[in-house]
Amino acid sequence: MEEEKLIIKGRIVDFPSRGEVREIREGYIVVDDKGKIVRIGAGMPTAQDEVVDYTGMLILPGFVDIHSHIPQLDARGKYAKDLLDWLNRYIFREEKRFEEEAIAREVSGRFFEEVLRNGITTVMALSTVHKRATDIAFQEAEKAGLRAIIGKTMMDYNSPEFLKEDTDQALKDSIELIEKWHGKDGRLFYALTPRFAVTSTEELLRRTGEAARKYDVYIQTHLSESPGEVELVEMMFPSYRSYTDLYYRTGILGPRSVMAHSIHLLDEEFELLKKTETKVAHCPAANLFLHSGRMDLKKMKDFGITLGLGSDVGAGPYFSPFQLMRDMYYLNQLSPSEAFHYATLGGARALSLDDKIGTLEAGKEADFVVIDPSDLYPADESIDEILSQLMFRGDDRQIRATYVRGRRLYGK
Incomplete structure (x- = not known):
């Protein structure tokens, strides 16, 4: 059994199918020392090595x-x-x-x-x-x-x-x-x-x-x-x-x-x-x-x-994926949740990597992005409204941190 290495706290959101949004409003992701997600859910586990608190921010698949x-x-x-x-x-x-x-x-x-x-x-x-x-x-x-x-x-x-x-x-x-x-x-x-x-x-x-x-x-x-x-x-x-x-x-x-x-x-x-x-x-x-x-x-x-x-x-x-999704909308008029699906799990499937990345769930590798929407929209609003604001107004300034296999490679 792998040792727990990291706990990420925040508003967890992913897009398991076109138009579907899966959300844990106050959730956590537990990552082991190999960079894999071992648990994900609501609330906080009691035993922990390190907690990175992104309360008020979104945690999305990379x-x-x-x-x-x-x-x-x-x-x-x-x-x-x-x-x-x-x-x-x-x-x-x-x-x-x-x-x-x-x-x-x-x-x-x-x-x-x-x-x-x-x-x-x-x-x-x-x-x-x-x-x-x-x-x-x-x-x-x-x-x-x-x-x-x-x-x-x-x-x-x-x-x-x-x-x-x-x-x-x-x-x-x-x-x-x-x-x-x-x-x-x-x-x-x-x-x-x-x-x-x-x-x-x-x-x-x-x-x-x-x-x-x-x-x-x-x-x-x-x-x-x-x-x-x-x-x-x-x-x-x-x-x-x-x-x-x-x-x-x-x-x-x-x-x-x-x-x-x-x-x-x-x-x-x-x-x-x-x-x-x-x-x-x-x-x-x-x-x-x-x-x-x-x-x-x-x-x-x-x-x-x-x-x-x-x-x-x-x-x-x-x-910027936000700007790309915006352009995709102007050309095709799709919903924000569908656009986010293509930018995450859709891309993972296209590369035959959807068994490893693309959604946030136990067993997958801990590739995720932390997004701070506070300068666009209140973080406690509905997820559909936040996704819309990110798609139409977002850019790299909303990216707080980027993680691959549980390692922070950008941000704080």
């Missing part, structure tokens, strides 16, 4: 961000007319800088600081094409203490010469990173990362799918983000029925694959995502910023596709 870009941290807010223009004007040039180890380390460190400052305990993110920069990103994630899924971007076609890779070398580098980092400490994982179809050969896509199955790792990429991108993919790969069909027939889709955006889809493409149990990262802030279009949330739900929220930094200007 937020889960299932799509972001480490090297694009300093490229946020740079205007372009659309996705392809933005990549060519700013992003490819920005990512070239990560040839320099000092830049890779400094930016990666700040990236994870920002993640934690916004209450995010788990993040899935792309690095650059550089093996060393990706290794450094893992080192910085390990040092930060959070849960991270990271992949070295692969680009072997239709790319700037300074980023274009040899197919064999791209996969060799990725496999070496898998062997070093995947599963480390039970919180660092690898995602094979072909950037998107526009910068990939069929061979790269096919071999990515094969490697993902062989090594049992994630795949992350982009799918149908902008109309111009979709047209280009159709022109480049005319023997396939659609963008999604290309990914399906090359083995990219599957239960551990996360497709960012997935906006411009035909019904048959939704069917392929459903059939393969592929997950979707909804990136509302980035979609608005680049005028990419509106993801059809209703169809995603109708087809039973699992999705979570992604900041998509740097097309997304901010990490």
Whole structure:
């Protein structure tokens, strides 16, 4: 039996299904010395080692961000007319800088600081094409203490010469990173990362799918983000029925694959995502910023596709889950409780981590965020009203503390 290490006191709230709010108004969470929740309930236990009292504050599951870009941290807010223009004007040039180890380390460190400052305990993110920069990103994630899924971007076609890779070398580098980092400490994982179809050969896509199955790792990429991108993919790969069909027939889709955006889809493409149990990262802030279009949330739900929220930094200007939920509302008009579900358990399910995180209950790991809503709304008001205020008015200033496995990594 593990020893009790920590007791957290506060207003405990989680979101076990879409639209459902589970609340213990005056509750406690008991965490053992391995960082797992051993008890949760109302009142306070009598025996205790350490009590951290967050009376008047909310204790929520840690937020889960299932799509972001480490090297694009300093490229946020740079205007372009659309996705392809933005990549060519700013992003490819920005990512070239990560040839320099000092830049890779400094930016990666700040990236994870920002993640934690916004209450995010788990993040899935792309690095650059550089093996060393990706290794450094893992080192910085390990040092930060959070849960991270990271992949070295692969680009072997239709790319700037300074980023274009040899197919064999791209996969060799990725496999070496898998062997070093995947599963480390039970919180660092690898995602094979072909950037998107526009910068990939069929061979790269096919071999990515094969490697993902062989090594049992994630795949992350982009799918149908902008109309111009979709047209280009159709022109480049005319023997396939659609963008999604290309990914399906090359083995990219599957239960551990996360497709960012997935906006411009035909019904048959939704069917392929459903059939393969592929997950979707909804990136509302980035979609608005680049005028990419509106993801059809209703169809995603109708087809039973699992999705979570992604900041998509740097097309997304901010990490804040509150601001992302706000953007999601403006695009889809969902309730605050449903939005919070996608930002927590929805993301955990998309990453197949819902047995470990996403809700607050005994047996799960103690990943949670402490939120102080007092400058927005009285903390003793109904939870529905507080969630609404957080979604429409909240930002990083309401984040009091961020915990992973019972360790406070940010705040007080």
